[in-house]
Amino acid sequence: MTxxxxxxxxxxxxxxxxxxxxxxxxxxxxxxxxxxxxMRVRRHGTTEKLSTRKDGKLEHxxxxxxxxxxxxxxxxxxxxxxxxxxxxxxxxxxxxxRCNWCAKTVGWDTLHIDHLDDCKTNNEPDNLVPSCPVCxxxxxxxxxxxxxxxxxxxxYTAHGKTMCLNEWADYLGISRNTIEYRLKAGWDISxxxxxxxxNSGPPSRKLAKIVHESVK
Numbered sequence: 001m002t003x004x005x006x007x008x009x010x011x012x013x014x015x016x017x018x019x020x021x022x023x024x025x026x027x028x029x030x031x032x033x034x035x036x037x038x039m040r041v042r043r044h045g046t047t048e049k050l051s052t053r054k055d056g057k058l059e060h061x062x063x064x065x066x067x068x069x070x071x072x073x074x075x076x077x078x079x080x081x082x083x084x085x086x087x088x089x090x091x092x093x094x095x096x097x098r099c100n101w102c103a104k105t106v107g108w109d110t111l112h113i114d115h116l117d118d119c120k121t122n123n124e125p126d127n128l129v130p131s132c133p134v135c136x137x138x139x140x141x142x143x144x145x146x147x148x149x150x151x152x153x154x155x156y157t158a159h160g161k162t163m164c165l166n167e168w169a170d171y172l173g174i175s176r177n178t179i180e181y182r183l184k185a186g187w188d189i190s191x192x193x194x195x196x197x198x199n200s201g202p203p204s205r206k207l208a209k210i211v212h213e214s215v216k
Contacts, residue, residue: 019047057083063120074108084123088113091125100129101139112136118143158193168193 017024017034024034031038037047058066058080065083074081074089089108096107100114114131115122131139155164161171169176172195182192 059121065121065123082113084113084115084120084128087123087125088128088130092130095130097130099132099135101131101135104132104135106130106132114139156189156193158189 015026016022017026017037018032019034019037022034022037024036027033027035027038033041033047040047040049060066060082066080067083067086068079069075069081069086070079072081072086072089073094074085094108095111096105097111098104099106110133112131112133113128114136116127116129119127155162156168163171165176165179169179172179172193174196179192
């Protein structure tokens with residue numbers, strides 16, 4: 001602990017903090033420290049400023065990993081950078097690059113780095129590709145829709161396929177309301193998820209002919 005500048009007596013009301021180099025006033029007549037150094041002593045037992053840096057990688061709330069690299073070109077004043085961006089920069093440099101999905105030219109100011117396997121912690125160089133903002137956002141929307149479909153409790157299996165109602169409607173070329181009606185009416189599941197039944201109206205667009213024939 002730093003030695004006193006004022007001897008062993010109590011400081012007066014306008015005395016400076018006991019810590020060498022500190023010009024702040026003591027926190028009270030009964031203290032040798034300013035508020036800052038008093039709190040350090042109380043918390044850590046020393047007037048020295050302790051490092052708050054955590055060793056190793058940190059996981060961001062979004063699932064990405066942060067690594068300590070204050071001198072990296074991508075740091076931008078922050079002591080930590082995203083590991084996937086650092087890995088890509090270290091291998092490929094300052095760019096510019098071509099988007100892996102649409103071939104648009106993009107630089108680091110707007111560049112996104114996509115994980116091919118969608119695993120945010122797999123930052124192996126071969127798993128990382130450049131992406132423009134539009135393609136990155138589209139991939140995010142597609143993944144969200146896929147997750148919602150997979151988590152939906154209204155998924156039906158027929159003719160060897162498992163889909164939600166909207167997907168079935170699009171696949172069969174009929175409306176979702178038609179499928180809802182068939183379900184409520186208690187139709188056999190193979191006929192519920194069949195193309196238009198009957199000879200009137202336009203022909204169904206998307207179901208394979210073998211399925212159409214099997215439910216006539």
